[in-house]
Amino acid sequence: MEITFLGTGVAIPQRGRVQSGxxxxxxxxxxxxDCGSGVLSRFPEAEISHTEVDTVLLSHLHLDHVADLLCLLKANWLRGKTDMRIYGPEGTEDWLSRVLGAYEYIMDEVDVDVIDLFPGKEFTPEGLDCEITCTAAIHSVPTLAYRVTAADGEFVYSGDTEPCREIMDLATESDLLIHECSYPPGTKVTNHTTPSTLAEILEEYKKEIGSICLTHFYPEMRGHEREAIYRLKGYFEGEVILAEDLMKLEL
Ligand SMILES: [Zn+2]
Ligand SMILES: [Zn+2]
Incomplete structure (x- = not known):
């Protein structure tokens, strides 16, 4: 399994990082x-065809995680690929029918299945050789963290969240935890994570998770990268990685 970070940024534009994907x-x-703004333009840069994608998993419906989804649907349709399955938290089906409803000429041409998920759901997406389970994250809107299990490895993607036990439990005995880390150490913030708040909960799980990759960085994180790694290394035995756009990890 190969994981490519198409976007590691947030709602604020910054050099080198597009939104989440x-x-x-x-x-x-x-x-x-996830498919935030800028993610579609990363496909050619990653040398991957966007028409290969017919399954999208959304952590939540904030724009920095969904803004390019309609653009992906349109790009695929223009290249003759019209089927798509979209999985997301409660409200995804209603949201997509409303935004797609504003573009009838696309809606009439594409064949999109939308599946609302709930914490605890376990499923195998149609046509994909992996299993997915999810749990609730702590964010300002319904948000799901996902565990993806395939024959050659498993990882957890936190979505936007405060650090929480549910996600750590989901990540237990996985190879990799991809966790959001919006702000630098010491920032007081709710609904998001800093290296300090992640470190607090991580100590209990330091032998339970293979490695950690941080992503979803606000511009304020720039210059605090070494500090973030140092902070987490004190509480965690595995490797700590900071994601970059177009970085690849192999499991
Ligand atoms: Zn976000
Ligand atoms: Zn969010």
Whole structure:
């Protein structure tokens, strides 16, 4: 399984980081997790065709995680690929029918299945060789963290969240935890994570999770990268990685 970070940024524009998106290459077809603004333009840069994607998993419906989804649907349709399955938290189906409703000429041409998920749901996306389970994250809107299990490895993607036990439990005995880390150490913030708040909960799980990759960085994180790694290394035995756009990890 190969994981490509298409976007590691947030709602504020910054050089080198577009909004959230992770592409997971499985044996047959890829899985796209989140599709924020700028993610579509990363496909040619990652040398991946966007028409390969017909399954998208959304952590939540904030714009920095979904803004390019309609653009992806349109780009695929213009290249003759019209089927798509979209999985997301409660409200995803209603949201997509409303935004797609504003573009009838696209809606009439594409064949989109939308599946609302709930914490605890376990499923295998149609046509993909992996299993997915989810749990609730702590964010300002319904948000799901996902565990993706394939033959060659498993990882957890936190979505936007405060650090919480539910996600750590989901990540227990996985190879990799991709966790959001919006702000630098010491920032007082709710609904998001800093290296300090992640470190507090991580100590209990320091032998339970293979490695950690931080992503979803606000511009304020720039210059605090070494500090973030140092802070977490004190509480965690595995590797700590900071994601970059177009970085690839192999499981
Ligand atoms: Zn976000
Ligand atoms: Zn969010």
């Amino acid at each position: 992770v592409l997971v290459r499985l044996e047959e077809k890829p899985l796209l997790i």
